[in-house]
Amino acid sequence: MEENQQEPSFEQLLNESEAREIKRVQPGQALEGKVVMVSKGTVYVDIGMRTEAQLELAEDDERYQALEEGQTIQVFVSKTKQPIGLSLDPVMGYGDMSVVRDAHEAGKPAEGKVQSAIKGGFEVNIAGVRCFCPISQLGFRNDDDRAAAIGQTYEFKIIEFDESSENVVVSRRALIEERREEKIRETRKKLIPGSVLQGRVRDIQSFGAFVDLGGLTGLVHISQLSHQNVARVEDVLEVGQEVEVKLLETRIDNAGKERISLSIKALLPDPWDTLAFEIGQTVTGEVVRISNFGVFINVAPAIDGLLPLRFMKQSGRSVDLDSFEVGQKLEVEVVDINTQDRKIALGLPGWNEEMRSSLKPGDELRAEVIKVIPAGVLVQGLDDPARGLIPKRTLKHTSMKQIVDQFPPQSQHDVILEEIDDRGRYTFSLKGQSESIDGKTLDAFLEQDDALNNNPFASFFKDRG
Template sequence: MEQFVENNETEQLDQNDLSDTAEAEPGDLDSGNTDDSMESLMDMYEESFKRFAEGEVVTGKIISVDKDYVLVDIGYKSEGQIRINEFRDEDGQIRAEVGDTVEVMVEWWDEDEEVVVLSKEKAAKIKVWDEIKKAYDEDGIVEGVILNRVKGGFSVDIGVQAFLPGSQADLRPIKNLDEMVGQTLTFKILKYNRKRSNIVLSRRMILEHEREAARTATLEAIEEGKVVTGVVKNITEYGVFVDLGGVDGLLHITDISWGRVKHPSELFSVGDDIKVKILSLDLEKERVSLGMKQLTEDPWTTASEKYPVDSRITGKVVSLTDYGAFIELEEGIEGLIHVSEMSWTRKIRHPSKVVSVGEEVDAIVLDIKPDNRRISLGMKQVAPNPWDVISEKYPVGTTIEGKIKNITDFGLFIGIDEGIDGLVHISDISWTKRVKHPGDIYKKGDLVQAVVLDIEKENERFSLGIKQMQPDPWQTVAERYEVGKEITGTVTNITDFGVFVELEEGIEGLVHVSEISKEKIKNPSEKFNIDDVLTAKVMNINSEERRIGLSIKRLEEDDQTILSDYINKMGPATSTFGEILRENLQEKLNEDDDE
């Protein structure tokens, strides 16, 4: 160690002291006083030679403050000197007053200025390192401020700069590391190296100790049925893990609410304080089941009183399925509107065609079974059933007018009232035309008139007829075509069993193959073609079966009979001319027979 007192100074001091001794009065050198004086002088002498080792921390008192330095009396023959900047605070203000006591470190002896150079900052660091050593040795804690993020963790100010690994910052991984910056926290010293100024901290050790202490206290305090407060620790699709104080409990999604919960994250966030009830407890396995809905009464216990059958309710659509819509009446109570109960008149293929999730709807309670937690609702029952009044509004025989809404193979659907369509069957389109497909005559959107034929409320059927707008021509066909009357018509169809002949629009007669000729005809197509005009005799009429029987053969037989009667009435010939005429007529008849 260097010494702050030089030899020449020692010699000078020795001479001064000796001269002082020489000037003493003779009476002062008696035996008693001489011993005391010598002891006092020796103390002064030794004090003047008091030495301070470099790096030693001492306590001194501020004796003056100027613009550059602060002078501190540390009990040495010369004052100590500290640069004024060491007393500036964060705002640049000087925090030094004459008379203040400060701890300083002896840096070195300034020979030129004959002052001891001191440092307040270095003394503070030395003190910090002493506290760090003490905290490490005694398993204590230190306080510090997290300055900023660095690679692998954080930089922390605990008087000197230290390192906090990210894994030691908390019990769980931290999502937002920036939130830690600026926080003042307590830490354990994991390890330190003073020479390298290396310090590693841990906050996790403190938290683990606190958690273990809390866990012990929690396990002693909790019991089934007890209501406790916890902190949401983790959220999954099946539930929420809650920290009850060192012990984690599971709040299952089915125990969160009496109502529907799609995902717990809709209701909770990590860090939320929540109140729960302990449903079951296994201390050996440390498993705790929690419930939140159990803090309130089950709404189904009073559902029958609140929602009696036939009562009208308003609820929100919370879910759609292929077979219906679930309606939330209140938290924990849902009812089902089946697709069959959504409309009196429309056939609903999917509930989404009528309602959407989140929509509020009115419905009627059709049935309630609290034991099964089921309520059946009807939406169509809110309005009167149009089929109850349709027969009164449109009695059978009424003529209606409407647009064609749909065309099928079997008929036409005509709009009557909102949601009610009437069907014109293909057989009721025309009295006389043979309709292969309704689309050949009509198109969607056409405005047509029809007659109400029948209304079946039970089966929700409304039958209409277009042909009934006009009288059935077959009802008077016997008046227009008497049996035995000769008619002329056009061939419309040729079959193996005969020829169809149109007598008028929509009225056809049949010449059976046996009535075509006296001769046997194998195939009528050998004798006739479509659109041929022929003459035949009306043989029979059946208006109910809508049939007219015709005969060509009978017509020819009648012609021959008439001719034969005529020839027979002429009698024997009186001249050669008469014989000739008779022969010619006979030849004519023979030719007709051949044809």
């Protein structure tokens, strides 16, 4: 060490320290300080004075939780008496009016903190300048939301500015409306039928879901949610959900309001494009709806077919509608496919089979009178497809009037099958009044042309003649 270089004396060090030390601070003054200690909501900050200044913050404040010892922060003087009080926000009443002036002249928003509620509105701190926001201009509809806004920071539009009187009126609502109108203008440019848009579900009703497209709201009708039948909109969507939709149309209704129709279904794969059914194929389906003209059956995802009454048969026998219930699983046959109209006709297995009798001579059955003809009485089995003749000569009454009176159409009688000839013709007798009729007698009768005149079942017998 050189001889002329001496260590500074204590007096020199003290003088240098006092020269660097801040003697006095002003309210609202902006300073840089170093965090010395963080303890129970109080932050001790070295701002260059003999004693640390104090910054009070709520322990649940995110800014408080982010502070650490040794960290350099910007602070504002809120109290000049010992201990010096500090704030992280500009101190209202000692602010920079140029910040507000520049924002007003440029028509740009300024960031401000809602300080407190006062008569008719709220005090807003913008760069330390005390501003007034009318209650209607804060942009919240109810008192709870307004109360929750105190202590929060938002952007505001300067709607009145008088620098000489330091009168500043601000509005958050005006800024929200301006941005909403700008968003609507941008969204409207995209409203081209067939375009695909992004949106958010804002409300759900029984008839569909309202989707916010960005300032404009469209409706996805329940029928446009899916290719499958949707019973409840809530089963498919929920409020707040982000969705992709296709624009079907925009129109003005009778009340002059704009209506925007949207579809989610139009963006989903069409199940008809991959349908691989063939006519005659047997498939398993589930009954989804019963009407007076048939039964609707779900045979594939999003594809329902109709089982009409005319195909509601098995082995030639009609099946009653009461035999079906919603949710029932059953096998059906694909009768017809119309991809253009998106329709599938279904039939029960055996729907096109002819009715066949299982009767043999000597069997008894209940039969219904079809008609009285000169040869006797034509009858149809109730529980069997067999139909045939009770010959006149086997009846106790021989006059036609007596036979007609005894056997009115649709009257029912117990009969016995007497014979099935080699032509498949059935001969019956009344139960308890049996007498066989030979085939020659029946052939002789059928050879008489007049015997079959006015007989609606003549073709039945002739086809078997």
